[in-house]
Amino acid sequence: MDVFQQKKKSTGRKKIEIKKLVKDANKQVTFSKRRAGLFKKASELCILCNVQMAIIVYSPADKLFSFGHPNTEAIVSRYLNGSTEFEPAKTRGRSGTYEEYNREYDEAIKVLEAQKKKLAEIETLAKVWNRGEWWNESIDEMGADQLEQFMLSIYALRGKLAERADQFPMMFARL
Template sequence: MGRVKLQIKKIENSTNRQVTFSKRRNGLIKKAYELSILCDIDIALIMFSPSGRLSQFSGKKRIEDVLARYVNLPDHDRGGPLQNQEYLNRALKKLKCESDIASHLTSPASSVNSSVEELQQEISRFQQQLQIAEGRLSCFEADPSKITSLREAECCEKLLMDALTRVTQRKVSDTPLSLSLSLLKIFLSN
């Protein structure tokens, strides 16, 4: 049993019209995609549903680029003059700027991967700084059995003497809480 051929006219029932649009929209986008691949063409498809929702498709180039190419065609190639061509050009420039910003904010996978790599390097750098700071703070632990060589003992003594000198210099002006914070900053900066 075959399909019944539909008469091409506006569907009066709004629910049926919306359902038909939803079903046929995907088919139309698929055809536009196939045409752009098979024929290696620039294509831009813009549709507004009966409820006003936007559906769009573009092939290799962005919709803004295809529309700009259309607007900049000579009148005889376009099929006649455009109304408000200057307005369209300004609107296209604005759309292109907004699209550039949006694409930058939603960066493609390659820039996401590079961002992830940068974050991993930064994490590694911070872990190294943390290890160094923990090593410096270990000099202030009460357990001398953790010092394994004379060089480590001399290093700890030097750090303690430097810290003591700084503490005595700042003791006059610092409160106990700010003194603790200052000491922590000093040891972390070394």
């Protein structure tokens, strides 16, 4: 028998009987696969026929999934209002251009980087303090926040020492 004349060993795609699935695990797997296909077909229909569409689905695990073209909120509100006119959904109290959103994004990234830098400084300071030698560290390279924290720690230490000294009045003379 020739290599080209051999038959496939896999059964390929088969038509399945449509009936309610019994096992919960099978329901979830089937839902996940078919949901993706449903949303893909809906997207194709919207593009090919220039229609607006919304699909809202709850999974067997009671998670909400939705598809909407141009967006789900606009389609649902159009349906609930009984309107035949399409009104794009408002952008939740914000109107802006891509440039504004990009600017806001850039600002958020800068804030995030600053927070990461501050976290790194705090972690470094925490390592020093956890070694128990924080009083030996130079204060020349500390930032304002670190100096303030250092000062508060010194005052807290001073207060604890004073409390401890009050417990032993005969051993320590107060200055």
